[in-house]
Amino acid sequence: MEQSMSNVPGPSGQRRQPSTLGIGPSPGSVQEKYDLKELVGKGHHGEIYRAIRKADGQQFAIKSTTTELDNKVPRYPGLLPNEVAMMTLARRPPSMQLPRLYEWFWDEEETSDGENKKIMLVMEYFDSCQTLEEFLKRNEDLDVWDARTVIRQIVKAGQECLQRNICHYDMHDSNILVVEPFLSIRLVDFGRGKLMIPGKHPRTDTKISSSEAVNVTVSQLFILIKEIAGHCSSIPAEFLAFVDNFYTLDEKEEDGILLPVEEILNHPWLKIKYQ
Ligand SMILES: Nc1ncnc2c1ncn2[C@@H]1O[C@H](COP(=O)(O)OP(=O)(O)OP(=O)(O)O)[C@@H](O)[C@H]1O
Numbered sequence: 466m467e468q469s470m471s472n473v474p475g476p477s478g479q480r481r482q483p484s485t486l487g488i489g490p491s492p493g494s495v496q497e498k499y500d501l502k503e504l505v506g507k508g509h510h511g512e513i514y515r516a517i518r519k520a521d522g523q524q525f526a527i528k529s530t531t532t533e534l535d536n537k538v539p540r541y542p543g544l545l546p547n548e549v550a551m552m553t554l555a556r557r558p559p560s561m562q563l564p565r566l567y568e569w570f571w572d573e574e575e576t577s578d579g580e581n582k583k584i585m586l587v588m589e590y591f592d593s594c595q596t597l598e599e600f601l602k603r604n605e606d607l608d609v610w611d612a613r614t615v616i617r618q619i620v621k622a623g624q625e626c627l628q629r630n631i632c633h634y635d636m637h638d639s640n641i642l643v644v645e646p647f648l649s650i651r652l653v654d655f656g657r658g659k660l661m662i663p664g665k666h667p668r669t670d671t672k673i674s675s676s677e678a679v680n681v682t683v684s685q686l687f688i689l690i691k692e693i694a695g696h697c698s699s700i701p702a703e704f705l706a707f708v709d710n711f712y713t714l715d716e717k718e719e720d721g722i723l724l725p726v727e728e729i730l731n732h733p734w735l736k737i738k739y740q
């Protein structure tokens with residue numbers, strides 16, 4: 466049964482909508498329940514459409530994508546398409562930086578041979594957003610307050626993934642959305658994500674050890690921060706060197722494994738806020 470969405474504000478996702486589903490695929494087809502509107506983004510595998518839920522006119526983003534990898538999440542007996550598994554882990558506890566997955570469907574027409582499985586993900590829609598790449602192109606000289614606001618949230622997104630046992634693995638300027646007017650950051654595209662598991666073991670397509678997950682995340686954060694620093698000369702070199710120093714976490718290290726990312730968030734320069 467549909468829950469009422471009448472108290473839900475606009476599509477920017479500033480306030481969370483209640484979940485109406487479980488973990489497995491929703492029955493039927495996405496077209497029965499949603500009107501797919503214009504294409505709002507396109508990547509290597511996926512196409513993202515703005516969509517309207519027929520029952521109540523609520524706006525969502527629907528990603529149509531192929532999936533070759535499966536993964537597991539706690540409390541669900543079967544395998545899930547990897548992107549679904551990662552976004553399911555991202556759901557709890559809710560995070561401002563990680564988009565919410567509401568439900569997903571098999572795309573029956575495209576899933577005939579079982580090899581190239583096509584799925585439709587129904588997610589939170591971000592209006593008035595641009596990718597970080599577009600944002601930086603439009604802002605050659607970024608105000609230092611804005612640069613700090615953006616960097617702080619990107620680091621937080623990386624940390625929130627790790628806290629949910631996700632290594633996003635694909636944190637780059639097209640997978641980060643900047644939502645106006647407050648420059649809120651959203652990390653999208655969990656298709657290459659890996660499940661973080663403790664202990665020493667080889668990296669696979671879908672699993673990664675904790676120490677490696679932290680190293681990959683920090684190195685991707687560093688690349689993003691350097692890219693932003695290219696548009697803001699007021700970011701101190703000391704802060705950049707500080708982030709760069711966290712590249713290599715010892716494989717044996719398991720206790721307090723997430724500390725490097727937390728330490729970046731606690732760096733005095735990143736903690737400066739408007740009075
Ligand atoms: N929830 C959303 N709301 C609004 N726009 C979105 C949303 N999710 C993604 N987009 C837009 O669509 C673009 C592509 O999305 P995404 O990165 O998930 O697809 P992809 O790169 O094709 O994924 P994959 O790498 O799995 O093939 C993003 O760069 C962004 O511009």
Ligand SMILES: [Mg+2]
Nearest residue numbers: 508639640654
């Ligand atoms: Mg992408």
